[in-house]
Amino acid sequence: MSVSHSLNLRLFAPPPTAIPTHASLPPPTLLFPRHRRLPSLRASSSPEILVSDNNGVPAPLSDPSSIEVDSVTEAELKENGFRSTRRTKLVCTVGPATCGFEQLEALAVGGMNVARINMCHGTREWHKEVIDRVRRLNHEKGFAVAIMMDTEGSEIHMGDLGGASSVKADDGEIWTFSVRAFDSTLPQHTINVNYEGFAEDVQVGDELLVDGGMVRFEVIQKIGPDVECRCTDPGLLLPRANLTFWRNGSLVRERNAMLPTISSKDWLDIDFGIAEGVDFIAISFVKSAEVITHLKSYIAARSRDSDISVIAKIESIDSLKNLEEIIQAADGAMVARGDLGAQIPLEQVPSAQQRIVQLCRQLNKPVIVASQLLESMIEYPTPTRAEVADVSEAVRQRADALMLSGESAMGQYPEKALTVLRSVSLRIEKWWRDEKRYEAMLLPSVGSYFSEKISEEICNSAAKMANNLEVDALFVYTKTGYMASLLSRCRPDCPIFAFTTTPSVRRRLNLQWGLIPFRLSFSDDMESNLNRTFALLKARNLIKSGDLVIAVSDMLQSIQVMNVP
Numbered sequence: 001m002s003v004s005h006s007l008n009l010r011l012f013a014p015p016p017t018a019i020p021t022h023a024s025l026p027p028p029t030l031l032f033p034r035h036r037r038l039p040s041l042r043a044s045s046s047p048e049i050l051v052s053d054n055n056g057v058p059a060p061l062s063d064p065s066s067i068e069v070d071s072v073t074e075a076e077l078k079e080n081g082f083r084s085t086r087r088t089k090l091v092c093t094v095g096p097a098t099c100g101f102e103q104l105e106a107l108a109v110g111g112m113n114v115a116r117i118n119m120c121h122g123t124r125e126w127h128k129e130v131i132d133r134v135r136r137l138n139h140e141k142g143f144a145v146a147i148m149m150d151t152e153g154s155e156i157h158m159g160d161l162g163g164a165s166s167v168k169a170d171d172g173e174i175w176t177f178s179v180r181a182f183d184s185t186l187p188q189h190t191i192n193v194n195y196e197g198f199a200e201d202v203q204v205g206d207e208l209l210v211d212g213g214m215v216r217f218e219v220i221q222k223i224g225p226d227v228e229c230r231c232t233d234p235g236l237l238l239p240r241a242n243l244t245f246w247r248n249g250s251l252v253r254e255r256n257a258m259l260p261t262i263s264s265k266d267w268l269d270i271d272f273g274i275a276e277g278v279d280f281i282a283i284s285f286v287k288s289a290e291v292i293t294h295l296k297s298y299i300a301a302r303s304r305d306s307d308i309s310v311i312a313k314i315e316s317i318d319s320l321k322n323l324e325e326i327i328q329a330a331d332g333a334m335v336a337r338g339d340l341g342a343q344i345p346l347e348q349v350p351s352a353q354q355r356i357v358q359l360c361r362q363l364n365k366p367v368i369v370a371s372q373l374l375e376s377m378i379e380y381p382t383p384t385r386a387e388v389a390d391v392s393e394a395v396r397q398r399a400d401a402l403m404l405s406g407e408s409a410m411g412q413y414p415e416k417a418l419t420v421l422r423s424v425s426l427r428i429e430k431w432w433r434d435e436k437r438y439e440a441m442l443l444p445s446v447g448s449y450f451s452e453k454i455s456e457e458i459c460n461s462a463a464k465m466a467n468n469l470e471v472d473a474l475f476v477y478t479k480t481g482y483m484a485s486l487l488s489r490c491r492p493d494c495p496i497f498a499f500t501t502t503p504s505v506r507r508r509l510n511l512q513w514g515l516i517p518f519r520l521s522f523s524d525d526m527e528s529n530l531n532r533t534f535a536l537l538k539a540r541n542l543i544k545s546g547d548l549v550i551a552v553s554d555m556l557q558s559i560q561v562m563n564v565p
């Protein structure tokens, strides 16, 4: 059997010109025939067409409620026109400063695409409340904020500081780090450590780094389970701060390197995340691809729709060593610069970031740049110039998303920090678009099936055409989100309207560069899909007659160029 695939290139105004391109393809195994030619849109733009909405109930064509788009995105589209919508996505860590409904709403209004909860902190009940509030926000206020659950991982960290929000360690002070369990109050200048082997693994003379070097100690004496240390770099100790130790200038990886990436507590948290139906699970301190594959098969077995994406956090030496296979196995990655900067020399973090961002794009996986983007805004209402430059660099690298940690979790200015990320993203994106100075990136083929390779070629071509023809928007009709991700990977000049039938796919698309996710029920008939979309979007003033659009879909492998009628 030989199936011919036609690319339907149709222009509606000026007068329709058909430029069919035929390619002779070997028999595909996973394809159903997609060579049906489309009738002209112009000939049949009847407003009487009835289409099925979400529940199978026929909805009139002009019913604007049968398309769902984020209310903030909608306002942004109307206000600035869609060429200038923000392409870089924003992730906010939710903590005590932002867990209330109104606070979460303020973040959503400010552009939060994904809410992250860090299982290292807070109770499961607390996290459940946050998840419920985000859900309610989406439901009641028309947002599509995705939820990312971040595991604690088998890291060594301090205890809870007996309930204090922070304690100051001064230069020269002697502190005791202990694995002993203290039942009531902690003795003065004592820190609890969560790792049993701590006292055995450290040696006198080792350097102990809190939070990757925010505070430093030198080990001066070991007494059973207690390790006495002298503070050499004073600073604030925060609850559950991460601990690393260094010997003769390099990171010590003793037995803790043998701890499992996913601890028993993490598995319980993962069960909780699956039960709650979170959209992303981020895995801390990933060392190899196996752990990701293992988790993915666990999720597939446990969750009915198994549509939770797994994000690999790149924050250790091992993860850098096995970078390619880890990213390949995962559904996305995070440049977790906090811990990464404690495991490799700080001056190597920028090049590692660049490499991870590039590789993710080549392998078609979304990538988040995280930690300390606007660290000073935890305390101050304006960022430092250096922080703005750092954010700009991540935007210029065209990472999919930027993340706030302490700035939004426990800082004094969460909304202001988000505003900075938003405005810097918009400005830098526009600057680089105007200058057309992006280096072209070679995008290797990522598809394993022949049909995927066709999709890839279609998306690469559509994105190139969109740039050359300076179209207003790319439209993609996608059931699984795959075609949308392939378009996003090309980082085209125009925004990508991604239409998908499933709410969870729509939320997950929210992490990817340049995608404006809509939920819409659609059929295999592209003509009626397009007619319907145009009518719905026009009814909401999101597009207007004459706008130039390129449409692709994963049901019908075609590229269509058209003016909105």
Ligand SMILES: Nc1ncnc2c1ncn2[C@@H]1O[C@H](COP(=O)(O)OP(=O)(O)O)[C@@H](O)[C@H]1O
Binding pocket: 093, 094, 095, 096, 118, 120, 121, 122, 238, 239, 240, 241, 242, 338, 405, 406, 407, 409, 410
């Ligand atoms: N659920 C929470 N409950 C209390 N504090 C939190 C919570 N989430 C985050 N925080 C605070 O925000 C800080 C920054 O968050 P994050 O970077 O995610 O964690 P960490 O500092 O442990 O890497 C944390 O150190 C902690 O003080």
Ligand SMILES: C=C(OP(=O)(O)O)C(=O)O
Binding pocket: 118, 120, 150, 242, 284, 313, 315, 335, 336, 337, 338, 339, 340, 370, 371, 405
């Ligand atoms: C994002 C990170 O992980 P966490 O905040 O969980 O330590 C990081 O280390 O940069």
Ligand SMILES: [K+]
Binding pocket: 118, 119, 120, 150, 151, 152, 153, 284
């Ligand atoms: K974590």
Ligand SMILES: [Mg+2]
Binding pocket: 284, 315, 336, 338, 339
């Ligand atoms: Mg970390």
